[in-house]
Amino acid sequence: MALFTERLHEAGKDIWKKMLSHEFLQMTYKQEISDEVFAQWVRQDYIFVREAIPFIAFITGRAPLTLRSQLANIIGMLVKELGMFEEMAEEHGISLENINPAPTCHAYMQYLYSTANICPIEESFTVLYAAEKAYYDSWKTVKENLKAESKWQRFIDYWSSEDFEAYVKWIASELNKLAEGLPEDRLKKMEEHYITTGRYEYIFWSMAQTSEKWPV
Numbered sequence: 001m002a003l004f005t006e007r008l009h010e011a012g013k014d015i016w017k018k019m020l021s022h023e024f025l026q027m028t029y030k031q032e033i034s035d036e037v038f039a040q041w042v043r044q045d046y047i048f049v050r051e052a053i054p055f056i057a058f059i060t061g062r063a064p065l066t067l068r069s070q071l072a073n074i075i076g077m078l079v080k081e082l083g084m085f086e087e088m089a090e091e092h093g094i095s096l097e098n099i100n101p102a103p104t105c106h107a108y109m110q111y112l113y114s115t116a117n118i119c120p121i122e123e124s125f126t127v128l129y130a131a132e133k134a135y136y137d138s139w140k141t142v143k144e145n146l147k148a149e150s151k152w153q154r155f156i157d158y159w160s161s162e163d164f165e166a167y168v169k170w171i172a173s174e175l176n177k178l179a180e181g182l183p184e185d186r187l188k189k190m191e192e193h194y195i196t197t198g199r200y201e202y203i204f205w206s207m208a209q210t211s212e213k214w215p216v
């Protein structure tokens with residue numbers, strides 16, 4: 001039988017196609033992105049990664065014992081990642097003081113929290129998979145199309161690395177185990193989360209690209 005993640009990839013293929021050709025990514029690999037637009041992504045993703053820590057903590061509380069220690073390790077990984085954001089922000093003169101989530105970032109965070117708290121583990125694990133896969137695929141696209149060293153190279157290398165790829169593959173294999181034997185209605189819900197998360201990932205790039213702000 002085909003792996004469940006293959007079903008997810010098929011369901012999300014149009015969204016992924018659009019995501020990977022998003023203007024923000026194209027401008028980044030063509031090195032035409034303005035510092036202000038990139039800084040908007042840095043600030044918003046810093047908030048996102050910071051808030052991903054409680055998301056993982058919530059998931060851990062509902063996870064089977066076999067997943068707990070690896071989920072706890074993700075929290076350590078996120079703390080290190082925040083350090084990378086802080087160092088890159090400092091190096092490039094981007095302030096991380098008094099920053100607030102833009103509407104899209106805010107909505108995405110709330111989606112993470114509610115999924116982790118209300119939905120069964122296989123659904124929140126699907127959200128985790130989609131979010132991490134979106135970043136691996138997006139930054140790998142940037143890396144593959146980049147012609148020369150970028151000032152944002154550290155970010156590009158981080159999410160397109162072999163280590164990160166192995167981490168995404170681990171989530172995929174655990175997700176396939178979680179999906180095993182589940183009835184179609186529960187698999188369908190997982191597929192819906194994969195699509196919703198892919199959509200959030202797409203609009204997250206747009207939020208950065210347009211420097212989205214609250215209108216009031």
Ligand code: MP5
Nearest residue numbers: 045048049052131132135204
């Ligand atoms: C990730 C991220 C990857 N940093 N930001 C968004 C909007 N989506 C996915 O997650 P992580 O925790 O940085 O690996």
